[in-house]
Amino acid sequence: MFEARVDVKHLPGIADPQGATVERSLPALGYTNVSEVHIGKLIRLVLDASDEAAARAQVAEMCERLLANPVIEAYEIQISELAS
């Protein structure tokens, strides 16, 4: 069994309204030293696969089909083997 961790970020140049809203709110709370706020998704899942390469390939395919929107998002996959 493998654990996959996928960071989903907006592609450069794609608007990040959630990050922009947080960034605009921070000065009102007294935080004037913060910039470049980006908010993306962190997906974690467990999958059964024969080896790490197979697990990574399947997660990449799932990202393309369901987990991310490749038109506006980039994804980064980390795979770790779970002790059985």
Add this chain to the structure above:
Amino acid sequence: MFEARVDVKHLPGIADPQGATVERSLPALGYTNVSEVHIGKLIRLVLDASDEAAARAQVAEMCERLLANPVIEAYEIQISELAS
């Protein structure tokens, strides 16, 4: 300048409807070997601080006040110094 990366996850026992929806959708796409899908937030930001400890303390305070909901979410902070 420091870069902060905050992983925001649901606390154990708190419903994760987004993760549950994805998990239920996967078998219809042919992925029957996936379980424990969790979807959280990944927040990245840049801040100016005197040292790493100060940066970490400020990000933790921002998490408690704005970035996360400590009643239902846990957060994990990673700080790295940016080359100036």
